[in-house]
Amino acid sequence: MQRLGTVSRTAQNLLIVRCDDAEHPGIGAEAVDESLSTVGRVVDVFGPVSRPYVAVTPAGGVSAASVVGKRLYAR
Incomplete structure (x- = not known):
């Protein structure tokens, strides 16, 4: 599991997540929260x-x- 980043805001029913560094998941990756809920x-x-x-x-x-404001992860 890869740390994705923190949800900074919403825009047009999308979650905008600021990545912690240059590493990011590819398009189509599943985003989950701390409890592994999709x-x-x-x-x-x-x-x-x-x-x-x-x-x-x-x-x-x-x-x-x-x-x-919550941290998300990529699975």
Whole structure:
């Protein structure tokens, strides 16, 4: 399991995650929280190469606003 980063905000029903470093998962990777519950899937990587942002589409039943500020991981 790889640390993804912290959800910084939401935009157009996407979770915007700031990566901790230059390492990031590929598009299509599953995003999970600390309890290994599925939060969504990575759909885009953008921003600076040294610390990019990742856009995550929330899974069904996940409220985007409820995960802002939480750390996510890629499985």
